[in-house]
Amino acid sequence: MLRVSEKRQCPVVWGRMLICAVLWLGSALWLRADEPYAPSKDYDLQHSKVALRFELEHRKVIGDVTHTVSPLREGVEKISFDSVGLQIQSVRVNRSEAKFSTTDKKLIVNLPKAGKIGEKYEIEIKYEGKPTKGLYFILPDKDYPNIPKQVWTQGESEDTRYYLPTYDYPNDRLTTETILTVPADWLTVSNGKLISTTDAGGGMKTWTWRESLPSSTYLFTVVAGELVEVRDTWHNMPVDYYAPKDRGDRLTANYSRTPAMIELFSKKLGVDYPWEKYAQSMVDDFVAGGMENSSATTNTASSLRNPKLVPEYPTDEDGLISHELGHQWFGDLVTTKDWGNIWLNEGFATFMETIWTEAHYGKDEADSDRWTAARNWFQQRNLYAKPIVRHDFDDSSEFDGNAYTKGGWVLYMLRHQLGEDSFYAGLKHYLEVNRGKNVVTADLIKAIEEATHTNVDQFFDQWVYGAGAPKFEVSYSYDAEKKQVAMTVKQTQKVDGRVGLFRVPVDVEITNATGPKLYPVGVSKAEETFTFPSESAPQMVLFDKGTQILKSMEFKKDKKELLYQLKNAGEMADRADAAVGLGKLKGDDEAANGLGEALQSDKSRGVRDATAESLGELNSPAAAKRLLSSLGEVKEPELRAAIVQALGSFKENAEISAKLEAIAQDDPSYRARAAALGAIGRMKTPKAYEILTAAVNGDSPDGFLRNAALRGLGPLGDDKAVPLLRGWAAPGKETESRQAAISSLARVQKDNKEITNQIVGYLPEPHFRVKLASIFALGSRGDASAIPALEALLKSDDLSIEMAPMIKTQIERLKNPGKGGLGGPMEMGMGEEAPEAGAKGGEDQRLSHLEQLVEEMNERLKAIEGRLPPAPKR
Numbered sequence: 001m002l003r004v005s006e007k008r009q010c011p012v013v014w015g016r017m018l019i020c021a022v023l024w025l026g027s028a029l030w031l032r033a034d035e036p037y038a039p040s041k042d043y044d045l046q047h048s049k050v051a052l053r054f055e056l057e058h059r060k061v062i063g064d065v066t067h068t069v070s071p072l073r074e075g076v077e078k079i080s081f082d083s084v085g086l087q088i089q090s091v092r093v094n095r096s097e098a099k100f101s102t103t104d105k106k107l108i109v110n111l112p113k114a115g116k117i118g119e120k121y122e123i124e125i126k127y128e129g130k131p132t133k134g135l136y137f138i139l140p141d142k143d144y145p146n147i148p149k150q151v152w153t154q155g156e157s158e159d160t161r162y163y164l165p166t167y168d169y170p171n172d173r174l175t176t177e178t179i180l181t182v183p184a185d186w187l188t189v190s191n192g193k194l195i196s197t198t199d200a201g202g203g204m205k206t207w208t209w210r211e212s213l214p215s216s217t218y219l220f221t222v223v224a225g226e227l228v229e230v231r232d233t234w235h236n237m238p239v240d241y242y243a244p245k246d247r248g249d250r251l252t253a254n255y256s257r258t259p260a261m262i263e264l265f266s267k268k269l270g271v272d273y274p275w276e277k278y279a280q281s282m283v284d285d286f287v288a289g290g291m292e293n294s295s296a297t298t299n300t301a302s303s304l305r306n307p308k309l310v311p312e313y314p315t316d317e318d319g320l321i322s323h324e325l326g327h328q329w330f331g332d333l334v335t336t337k338d339w340g341n342i343w344l345n346e347g348f349a350t351f352m353e354t355i356w357t358e359a360h361y362g363k364d365e366a367d368s369d370r371w372t373a374a375r376n377w378f379q380q381r382n383l384y385a386k387p388i389v390r391h392d393f394d395d396s397s398e399f400d401g402n403a404y405t406k407g408g409w410v411l412y413m414l415r416h417q418l419g420e421d422s423f424y425a426g427l428k429h430y431l432e433v434n435r436g437k438n439v440v441t442a443d444l445i446k447a448i449e450e451a452t453h454t455n456v457d458q459f460f461d462q463w464v465y466g467a468g469a470p471k472f473e474v475s476y477s478y479d480a481e482k483k484q485v486a487m488t489v490k491q492t493q494k495v496d497g498r499v500g501l502f503r504v505p506v507d508v509e510i511t512n513a514t515g516p517k518l519y520p521v522g523v524s525k526a527e528e529t530f531t532f533p534s535e536s537a538p539q540m541v542l543f544d545k546g547t548q549i550l551k552s553m554e555f556k557k558d559k560k561e562l563l564y565q566l567k568n569a570g571e572m573a574d575r576a577d578a579a580v581g582l583g584k585l586k587g588d589d590e591a592a593n594g595l596g597e598a599l600q601s602d603k604s605r606g607v608r609d610a611t612a613e614s615l616g617e618l619n620s621p622a623a624a625k626r627l628l629s630s631l632g633e634v635k636e637p638e639l640r641a642a643i644v645q646a647l648g649s650f651k652e653n654a655e656i657s658a659k660l661e662a663i664a665q666d667d668p669s670y671r672a673r674a675a676a677l678g679a680i681g682r683m684k685t686p687k688a689y690e691i692l693t694a695a696v697n698g699d700s701p702d703g704f705l706r707n708a709a710l711r712g713l714g715p716l717g718d719d720k721a722v723p724l725l726r727g728w729a730a731p732g733k734e735t736e737s738r739q740a741a742i743s744s745l746a747r748v749q750k751d752n753k754e755i756t757n758q759i760v761g762y763l764p765e766p767h768f769r770v771k772l773a774s775i776f777a778l779g780s781r782g783d784a785s786a787i788p789a790l791e792a793l794l795k796s797d798d799l800s801i802e803m804a805p806m807i808k809t810q811i812e813r814l815k816n817p818g819k820g821g822l823g824g825p826m827e828m829g830m831g832e833e834a835p836e837a838g839a840k841g842g843e844d845q846r847l848s849h850l851e852q853l854v855e856e857m858n859e860r861l862k863a864i865e866g867r868l869p870p871a872p873k874r
């Protein structure tokens with residue numbers, strides 16, 4: 001799944017991160033957790049013929065499914081299917097009526113006689129149900145009369161059972177035939193090839209799809225509705241994109257790089273794209289960012305960015321598209337056996353995003369993503385003590401930042417340490433040997449060793465079965481007499497539980513008057529000293545050149561060396577590290593000037609981003625001057641937004657306030673204007689109210705600036721904005737505007753019960769994101785009169801597994817206002833705004849809330865792969 005796609009962790013991606021956080025706050029799952037271990041099996045489900053019809057007005061599914069099963073044990077008398085909330089009307093076994101019973105989780109079918117290994121049984125189940133999850137109806141209502149009708153499914157992790165009685169765990173694979181009878185003007189998408197469409201009479205049409213390669217039930221999919229299609233190909237194979245019928249013109253702008261990605265991945269992996277077609281269907285209100293159903297991915301419709309905004313987000317949907325495509329090999333062709341090994345799906349999909357970025361946007365971009373991902377992984381301190389492969393995730397999610405970020409990083413390190421050729425030889429062998437099978441991590445280790453004759457046991461022991469990552473403290477001295485650099489390396493992580501001392505190969509680069517020289521060393525001890533020859537005192541010493549190891553590092557360097565490194569280091573990551581180091585030299589003008597120069601001239605976007613952030617941290621007049629002057633030079637929208645963001649940290653500076661007000665009103669970049677609208681709200685600049693309200697009433701593609709302005713009105717906290725915010729929160733307005741307005745309402749006139757009541761009124765709405773914004777706004781407002789409504793919502797039966805813990809957290813906030821609690825994502829806006837503290841209190845409290853929030857949001861972020869529309873990346 002994805003969530004929400006990558007670069008998801010970039011610091012300017014607050015919006016997306018927060019959204020994800022919301023989904024994960026208070027994550028003590030008191031609802032069902034996924035089964036960590038695969039169940040033992042009595043039978044093999046080989047094929048399912050699934051015929052579905054829908055009664056839209058009742059949100060009902062009517063199913064007729066025939067499963068072909070074969071006993072795996074002698075004497076099996078009963079076949080048990082996962083089935084939740086479905087009414088089973090009849091069951092026939094080999095065309096004869098059969099006895100069956102149900103529990104709240106199972107359908108148990110009696111075989112006519114004790115089964116034998118190898119026999120086949122056709123079990124036909126007729127049923128109907130109103131699924132509370134797994135299958136979703138998106139339908140017009142009085143407030144949104146024009147929304148295209150859509151029905152879609154989301155199986156992962158264990159939700160297929162809510163609309164289809166089946167074997168619902170990854171450790172089984174089956175072929176499928178999907179027969180969908182829908183209104184004649186709809187399109188449908190399911191796994192595999194389209195076999196036929198036939199007139200079903202009464203204005204209905206029947207579509208038959210057949211998937212001839214077996215995959216697991218969580219990868220089964222149905223999408224149907226008022227959709228439009230754009231057709232493309234890859235080597236004559238159909239590559240199709242679907243959108244709700246009013247947004248077909250957005251498909252090409254956002255999705256046309258798909259065939260190039262299929263080509264790249266097929267070549268790199270040495271295994272051609274394995275399925276008979278590739279469809280991507282973008283649907284409204286999708287509960288994830290994307291889902292890699294075999295041959296037929298479903299993505300959130302918010303990945304269909306307005307073509308007028310696409311040029312400002314040139315790479316934006318690539319993370320999502322390449323992630324889900326990567327899963328077609330890793331996850332779909334070769335599938336984790338259990339949720340405890342989910343990194344075999346998600347780590348690989350995350351790694352494949354890097355492969356696309358590297359090939360299409362260049363090494364610096366890929367390095368920049370990786371550099372950012374490492375920083376964010378370390379910020380999520382709850383991940384550190386847990387190994388990647390684990391089966392004890394009852395109290396958290398297996399879809400965490402270890403499965404995604406660290407998993408992707410581990411594969412990157414493995415490639416670096418094995419070398420490109422050996423690494424891909426290993427992956428090719430892994431895919432070929434395990435094609436169409438379920439795997440655990442040992443299968444990957446074995447395949448790599450068979451293909452490369454390199455023993456990788458120690459690598460996997462420390463990085464995958466072990467926890468954490470090295471924390472280095474590095475220092476050096478130069479002995480002019482001996483002409484020698486002595487470097488002392490300490491591993492400072494606490495050796496505890498699954499965290500040990502790391503044994504890693506590290507490249508040390510020493511640059512002196514004669515140029516740079518590389519020295520590979522092996523680090524393995526708690527403390528050790530390495531010596532290197534150097535004819536003259538070094539100008540720059542790099543430990544782990546280019547950041548090839550997931551690590552944190554304290555390497556004290558003086559200003560001169562940092563300035564030299566920022567200017568001269570060959571690798572993006574080393575220059576970015578220097579930028580971070582210089583950002584800590586508060587009030588230093590030389591640091592500001594060095595950063596300012598790099599902001600304008602470095603060849604890497606990632607380094608320039610880092611220098612803007614560091615100039616914001618320096619917060620000195622010289623830094624302000626550099627940021628302001630760079631606005632005249634820098635044209636790239638993402639960098640302009642980063643500069644505006646950095647300027648937003650200078651309080652009470654009239655020149656900066658005026659500049660940001662001007663940008664908010666008029667700048668060639670929508671992204672920069674949106675960032676400025678957020679900044680002037682937070683800074684409460686003199687004309688902020690006037691500019692923000694004008695922007696709310698103005699026009700921009702998809703209300704992009706309006707939404708930024710609505711979000712800015714919250715931190716501005718001017719009660720005059722209340723009627724405007726209440727108006728934009730109301731049903732009938734665009735969902736994203738409503739979210740922004742509701743979040744800002746959390747922060748104004750906190751004693752006004754009418755506002756609380758208005759937000760309470762939105763809780764029952766079917767629109768996932770409005771519901772979410774309302775839950776958090778009520779928690780933030782601190783008005784305890786909302787508690788009964790939240791408690792009532794908690795009891796309703798249609799909550800997704802994520803939503804219930806969030807509601808519970810907000811109720812706790814309201815019951816214990818003194819404890820502060822976490823601010824909701826909506827308060828922080830979904831655009832490129834810096835986070836604002838949700839809770840009152842001192843700076844320390846604010847920071848600790850924020851830290852906790854980031855930690856949790858990152859975890860969930862990866863977990864859900866973006867259940868909400870992707871926020872702007874970078």
Ligand SMILES: [Zn+2]
Pocket residue numbers: 001002003323327345346349865
């Ligand atoms: Zn994924």
